[in-house]
Amino acid sequence: MQQIDISARRTLYRDPERGVVAGVCAGLGQRLGVDPLLPRVVFVAAAAVGGMGVGAYVLAWLLIPAGPTGSATTERLRERPGSARTAAGVALLTLSGLLALRQLGILFSDAIVWPVVLGAAGVALVWRLSTPPGEEVAVDARPEVAERAQRHWATVGVYRGGFGVALIVGAALLFLYANGLLVGLRNLALTAVVVTVGLVLILAPFWWRLLRSLAAERAVRIRSQARAEVAADLHDSVLQTLALIQRRAQNPRAVATLARRQERELRAWLWGSPPLVAHDSVASALALVAAEVETEHGVTVDVVTVGDAPLDEPARAVVAATREALVNAAKFASDGPVSVYAESGPERLHVFVRDRGPGFDPDAVPPDRHGVRESIMGRMERQGGRATVRAALGHGTEVELALEREQ
Amino acid sequence: MTPKKPSVVIVDDHDLFRAGVRSELEGAVEVRGEAGTVEDAERAILATEPDVVLLDVHMPGGGGVEVIRRVALHRPAQRFLALSVSDTPEDVIAVIRAGARGYVTKTISAPDLAEAVSRVRDGDAVFSPRLAGFVLDAFAGDFEPAQVDPELHQLTPREREVLQYIARGYLYKEIALELSISAKTVEAHVSAVLRKLQLSTRHQLSRWAVERRLVE
Numbered sequence: 001m002q003q004i005d006i007s008a009r010r011t012l013y014r015d016p017e018r019g020v021v022a023g024v025c026a027g028l029g030q031r032l033g034v035d036p037l038l039p040r041v042v043f044v045a046a047a048a049v050g051g052m053g054v055g056a057y058v059l060a061w062l063l064i065p066a067g068p069t070g071s072a073t074t075e076r077l078r079e080r081p082g083s084a085r086t087a088a089g090v091a092l093l094t095l096s097g098l099l100a101l102r103q104l105g106i107l108f109s110d111a112i113v114w115p116v117v118l119g120a121a122g123v124a125l126v127w128r129l130s131t132p133p134g135e136e137v138a139v140d141a142r143p144e145v146a147e148r149a150q151r152h153w154a155t156v157g158v159y160r161g162g163f164g165v166a167l168i169v170g171a172a173l174l175f176l177y178a179n180g181l182l183v184g185l186r187n188l189a190l191t192a193v194v195v196t197v198g199l200v201l202i203l204a205p206f207w208w209r210l211l212r213s214l215a216a217e218r219a220v221r222i223r224s225q226a227r228a229e230v231a232a233d234l235h236d237s238v239l240q241t242l243a244l245i246q247r248r249a250q251n252p253r254a255v256a257t258l259a260r261r262q263e264r265e266l267r268a269w270l271w272g273s274p275p276l277v278a279h280d281s282v283a284s285a286l287a288l289v290a291a292e293v294e295t296e297h298g299v300t301v302d303v304v305t306v307g308d309a310p311l312d313e314p315a316r317a318v319v320a321a322t323r324e325a326l327v328n329a330a331k332f333a334s335d336g337p338v339s340v341y342a343e344s345g346p347e348r349l350h351v352f353v354r355d356r357g358p359g360f361d362p363d364a365v366p367p368d369r370h371g372v373r374e375s376i377m378g379r380m381e382r383q384g385g386r387a388t389v390r391a392a393l394g395h396g397t398e399v400e401l402a403l404e405r406e407q
Numbered sequence: 408m409t410p411k412k413p414s415v416v417i418v419d420d421h422d423l424f425r426a427g428v429r430s431e432l433e434g435a436v437e438v439r440g441e442a443g444t445v446e447d448a449e450r451a452i453l454a455t456e457p458d459v460v461l462l463d464v465h466m467p468g469g470g471g472v473e474v475i476r477r478v479a480l481h482r483p484a485q486r487f488l489a490l491s492v493s494d495t496p497e498d499v500i501a502v503i504r505a506g507a508r509g510y511v512t513k514t515i516s517a518p519d520l521a522e523a524v525s526r527v528r529d530g531d532a533v534f535s536p537r538l539a540g541f542v543l544d545a546f547a548g549d550f551e552p553a554q555v556d557p558e559l560h561q562l563t564p565r566e567r568e569v570l571q572y573i574a575r576g577y578l579y580k581e582i583a584l585e586l587s588i589s590a591k592t593v594e595a596h597v598s599a600v601l602r603k604l605q606l607s608t609r610h611q612l613s614r615w616a617v618e619r620r621l622v623e
Binding site for chain 2: 352
């Protein structure tokens with residue numbers, strides 16, 4: 001590190017990072033081993049005395065490269081011939097236009113022609129450079145690349161724009177000088193107008209670009225955040241499930257259960273349905289119960305709910321009875337999905353659990369079978385509701401749970 | 408039922424899924440073509456004129472709704488059966504209101520799908536339990552008094568009953584048995600509900616339709 005520092009001091013570079021304008025004085029100070037304030041004072045003094053300082057500074061800016069890896073502004077203008085050519089072209093067009101007008105008898109003195117030509121070239125350069133070439137090529141989707149490119153072009157734009165700014169400022173000064181305004185300051189108003197117009201011409205494109213690049217940067221950031229979120233979720237759930245499915249490929253029932261559970265989670269995530277832990281309404285409680293039975297018993301449960309109601313004590317009992325009915329259906333229904341249909345409203349809860357199993361005779365159920373008698377019928381009766389089991393051979397079984405509620 | 412196998416075109420942007428449906432329906436229907444984009448679908452349907460189009464709801468470029476809209480300009484009688492993984496009422500209602508004669512989810516078994524295709528070919532409507540649930544939700548409560556045609560904006564008690572059986576997982580013929588009516592009568596009730604679903608301007612239906620249009 002020390003080594004590099006010393007070698008860096010041998011040659012004269014600009015130091016735009018620590019500089020005030022373009023880093024000429026900062027670079028000079030580094031090279032001479034003095035505080036950059038010293039060359040700055042000298043330049044300002046020279047500028048105040050006869051304008052010499054400004055010219056010298058602009059010249060140094062153009063010719064001294066920025067840092068060991070940088071190149072001089074003039075060289076970089078050559079690297080991007082479009083901007084220099086555009087500026088020259090605009091200058092020549094303006095010049096020929098003015099000369100043509102002069103030929104037609106509308107007389108412009110040299111005091112106007114040359115500042116206008118110079119200013120036009122500067123404006124062309126500034127505007128041309130205010131569009132980074134990154135917008136002309138396909139934008140790289142990766143956010144870090146886009147961000148880096150954007151920062152790079154912001155810096156380059158400032159350096160190249162500097163040349164245009166110098167041209168415009170020079171044009172304004174030349175105009176003032178040629179009209180004798182600089183000496184006497186007789187026409188303060190005109191001076192102010194010229195300076196303001198120059199500043200607006202210089203700053204407008206930068207201001208415009210700043211606004212646009214801020215918006216672009218924000219969009220890139222939002223996109224990358226969303227992508228990270230998706231990646232995290234897909235990794236945590238979908239990829240894990242796919243890995244599990246590959247390992248248990250010999251067991252079709254397990255694979256079906258895994259796929260079904262993953263489908264449910266992904267669906268909840270994609271379409272923003274409430275997560276299956278929210279336990280505050282009949283509909284969400286039924287969805288949760290169905291999901292549990294699916295996972296535990298490896299069956300498919302289709303839940304259709306119409307309306308919804310808060311999950312109070314009687315509703316809890318209905319949900320618990322539904323769960324028992326589902327477990328029963330999962331045990332006896334050989335294949336095919338189990339259907340749950342629930343209508344819930346403020347006065348009435350009505351749930352149907354239907355399977356496509358072989359069917360059984362409800363009257364033939366022995367009294368010691370707790371599943372149906374106690375967990376389903378007993379539970380409903382204690383809440384003042386009723387449970388009916390309807391079964392037909394070869395036609396499946398349906399458990400109906402009904403609860404009228406008093407207001 | 409006509410003995411001739413129904414002809415279908417499968418429209419889905421998922422290659423794997425198209426291939427799966429095609430092999431599942433092998434023998435039961437005549438697959439005349441496949442398409443993965445809205446443009447291809449329009450071309451394939453107009454060129455092969457199938458009895459039924461199996462239509463994915465979510466596709467780039469406007470989805471199933473856009474396919475129905477474009478084909479309807481040239482072939483207004485074309486029958487569509489929507490097939491989707493989506494369970495949101497907005498999606499389901501949007502594709503039904505665009506003109507699909509039925510909606511089933513992609514987890515449907517092969518024999519059920521073949522039967523649904525035949526039913527749509529014969530001009531009947533195919534309601535999955537979930538679609539029946541959405542309709543019951545949308546037509547819940549009294550119709551808005553401002554509606555000019557109250558017939559169109561509420562379900563008859565019988566239609567409601569049929570829909571409830573569908574939501575409970577009953578097949579048409581089982582419903583017919585339960586209600587002691589003919590299967591044809593069940594189908595007539597479901598077709599009437601489909602018509603109401605497509606034409607009614609009930610608040611809930613319009614809201615779902617509008618939400619989907621904003622998202623698409």
